[in-house]
Each structure stands twice: as structure tokens, then as C-alpha cells.
Amino acid sequence: MPKMKKRALKGSRRRSAFVAMLPIQGTACTADRIGLPAQLEVAHPDDPFRTRPHAAAETAAGRPITVTHRLRDRRSRGATLISHISFDVWNTLVTANPSHATRRTKFLATCFDKEEAAVRNAYAEVKKWVNQHAIETGYAPSLSENIRLLMMRCNVQKDPGLIAKAFEHVFENCKPVVLDTTVRLIHSLADDGFTLSIGSNSSFISGTTMHNFLESTFGCVFRFGIYSDLLGYAKPNEAFFNKIIKSCGVAADNILHVGDDAICDLQGARSAGMRGALVGRSEDIQEAVYDAV
Secondary structure, eight states, X not given: OOOOOSSOOTTGGGSOHHHHEEOOSOTTOOGGGGTOOSSOOTTOTTOGGXXXXXXXOBOTTSOBOOHHHHHHHHHHTTOOOXXXXXXXXXXTTBXXXXXXXXXXXXXXXXXXXXXXXXXXXXXXXXXXXXHHHHHHHOBOOOHHHHHHHHHHHHTOOOOHHHHHHHHHHHHHHXXXXXXXXHXXXXXXXXXXXXXXXXXXXXSSSOHHHHHHHHHHHHOTTEEEEEEHHHXXXXXXXXXXXXXXXXXXXXXXXXXXXXXXXXXXXXXXXXXXXXXXXXXXXXXXXXXXXXXXX
């Protein structure tokens, strides 16, 4: 593909900060509005989602150790407590729908009048470059800029806005996979008193589209969402994590960021003074979070 200078792309830095930080609508939602009972019983012996999956120790009453119990223990020892948890999205809270890539490729092949293999390879090359660009410079192109890079790679000229709309349509018809255990974990953490947010790099699916999906899936449990395509900065840039810290209003070492990338998520969070937890697979998110808090 053509050489792309590793620098901030024109115009990407001028996007307003409030657009990048999308609050869940209706932050005053009550538990019953998101399908939860008004009060979840803490440490219920029949609810495995309230316990560490590998916890063998039990309380005197014979109930499993929960996050609430662990917080009380850490508080009694004077340990620094996590009060806010930020989550990456892809391969952390959600995984890709197996049909999504196929439908996207078919659309691009038809739109660009190219072979499917050609557009598939072009998409992979551009996405790889965007990810590497984020790691090396800390800056993130907008959705329209990413689409222009893709068109340049395929040597076509189309309306980026129409392609963005088509990408959104494909996303809506091939929504990401979210495990029930993940939804219950997030609700459990919110009920235990943690404040929660999203901090995600985004390239060909806009932060706005993703945030709307998370809202419809998890309910109003996330205080805000920060997305690289809207902010102009990407993980592991310290500026990205500083935005999370500022939005939380708590000290950096009271914040835990959970993600699947050792550089963008773990190293990036720690460089900003936050705690970090690495998720090997989305299925492991519960254990990763409980070990960290």
C-alpha cells in the first residue's frame, strides 16, 4: 500500500472533547429499568456471578467470597481501593460476529468493483497500519479518514459518508457477541458500588455506533464512553487515559482499566498511573477483574 506518514492526520485533532465522551442517556436509570431487581442480594450462594470463579475460601456463614467481601478486607488493611473501572470493548466486553467480516467484504467488493480477496487484504492492511500508527504516535484517524485510507489503498473514489452508513448497516445486522456472564458481571460491579466507563480504540466502527450498542445491551451502567475515532487520541497514548482520569474525578491509582492488549491497554493504563488488568479471552473477564480489585 502507499506509504503513509506516521503523523496526526489533518483535522483529526480539532474534534471537540465532549463528542468523544458519550454519556449513556438517562444516567438516572433505576435498576428496574434495566431489568435488575431493586436490590441484588450480596454473596448469594446460588449466584456464581457474584463470586470469584476460582475462590475456594468461604465466609463463616458458608457463603463464597465476593468482591464486596474483598473490598471490606482491603479497606480494613488500609489498601488503595479501586473505585472506578474502565473497559476496553473488542475482545473484552464483546467479540466480533462471525458473519460481520464476510458481509463487510461482500459490500466493499460490490461498491469498489473489486475481487473479494483484494478488498479483504486491503482492509486488513489499512487496519493494521491504523493500529500501528496508534501505538507509535498515539493519534487516531476519524472514521471518514480511515475510509479514505481504504479507498486510496483500493484506488477508488467514493463518498466516505455513504460507506460509513453501509458499515453501520452491516454492524446492525451482524451485531457483536456478548456473553450473558459478561452482562451479569457488569451489573454486579455496578451494584457493588463501582463506577464504570468505556475506553476503546475504534477505526471502522464509529464510537457513536458502538456506544449505542453497548447502551442497548448493558443498560445505563456506564458513566461515559471515550472512543479514539472521536477523541483523536488512541491507546496507549497517555492523553487518552488522562481523559478517563479527568472524566472520573478520582485519583489515577483508584482506577482500573481492563482490556485485551498488553501495550494499548495494560502498558498504556499503567503509564498514566492507573491500574491495569489483561484479559486473555472475553470469557476470562470475570476472573481478570476480580483478581485486580
